[in-house]
Amino acid sequence: MEQLTVHASAQSYPVYIGENVLHQTESLLKEKLAGKSKAMIITDTNVGELYAEDLRLCLDPMLPVCVETVPNGESAKSLASYERLLTACIREGLDRQSIIFALGGGVIGDLAGFVAATYMRGIPFVQVPTTLLAHDSSVGGKTGINHELGKNLIGAFHQPSAVLYDTQTLMTLPDREWRSGFAEMIKHAYINDSEFLQWLKENVRSIEDIKTNKIRPFLKRSIAVKADIVKEDEKEAGVRAYLNFGHTLGHAIEKLAGYNGDVTHGEAVAAGMMFAMRVSNYLGLSNWDVEEEVKWLEALGFPVNIPAGFSAQTFIETMKKDKKATSGQLTFVLVEKPGCPLLKTVEEHLLYELLNNDKRGMTSGD
Ligand SMILES: NC(=O)c1ccc[n+]([C@@H]2O[C@H](COP(=O)([O-])OP(=O)(O)OC[C@H]3O[C@@H](n4cnc5c(N)ncnc54)[C@H](O)[C@@H]3O)[C@@H](O)[C@H]2O)c1
Incomplete structure (x- = not known):
């Protein structure tokens, strides 16, 4: 496993990169998860089916966890999904001691990050990127959604507490998504x-x-x-x-x-x-x-x-x-x-x- 640290004004945070990083979630995030009241995993239909249960099983069994799934694709970065997720946060009783996991590609990172940035004026979140593109989007704290008049027009800077980049999850990516992520690398x-x-x-x-x-x-x-x-x-x-x-x-x-x-x-x-x-x-x-x-x-x-x-x-x-x-x-x-x-x-x-x-x-x- 490789590791680097991102230095931001609000906090510095680790990025863990490697195969099966997901399975070390509990040990890698021990301090960050200490005292947490509840975790919400936000994911999309494709990724949720593949990895949400894995992630849930990697968390402390004493930590209550709920999973919220949005449709896959860019159209999920919308005001409608955002509102639905905020409603879910309230319904599930997330409080300021809760934490959100953004499990998916850049769409989920941006959307779930924006929910975390704004729910109760900001709660912590962890980026769990699953696309090649998200090696870029999961780092740096830009979160947001699209407006029908333009892309990423609504958003906030909100740095994650950590980034867990399990490269094993990339194995299920379609070719087109590999290519898409490679553009950000270039x-x-x-x-x-x-x-x-x-x-x-x-x-x-x-x-x-x-x-x-x-x-x-x-x-x-x-x-x-x-x-x-x-x-x-x-x-x-x-x-x-x-x-x-x-x-x-x-x-x-x-x-x-x-x-x-x-x-x-x-x-x-x-x-x-x-x-x-x-x-x-x-x-x-x-x-x-x-x-x-x-x-x-x-x-x-x-x-x-x-x-x-x-x-x-x-x-x-x-x-x-x-x-x-x-x-x-x-x-x-x-x-x-x-x-x-x-x-x-x-x-x-x-x-x-x-x-x-x-x-x-x-x-x-x-
Ligand atoms: N915040 C930032 O700094 C930043 C930077 C660059 C891009 N972005 C944003 O990132 C978004 C694009 O991200 P993306 O390309 O990751 O798109 P995405 O999140 O829509 O993922 C692409 C597709 O791959 C599927 N998928 C994801 N992980 C998978 C896996 N492991 N196996 C199988 N299928 C998987 C998803 O369900 C989706 O259908 C854009 O909205 C862009 O604006 C943000």
């Missing part, structure tokens, strides 16, 4: 670690490479990138914004796709990163061989095209509703070269031109 490499990026490009050439033990040792490295950024800028006043590389257009793609599973978060981010590279090349800030990058991602099975069916104007209007837009201006994270990110406000007419120039699947005449 993002960490692009913005922070050129050596890591080089290694990934040389060694990860297919979905099988993502799924094998090859990338396992790099999970800790990727989490460490995030932990370092969070330590420096917990509330996203500065460098943490670089983690949004690929997310400005990525969130718009997810929003327009309708949160129905047609596009995964990582697929949207991958397309967004390629677009951001085109933007920085266009502005003369970089010299990316975008076609080479696209080739790599396509070999891994990413659909990196901007989805057809929406006009450039629609993408721009959707991006303007994102919380990263300030006074209606669109700020992008651009990367000059691996490890050198910057924030740049990009003129709308340039985006319009670039979105329209991108013949990859865009509708014409918009």
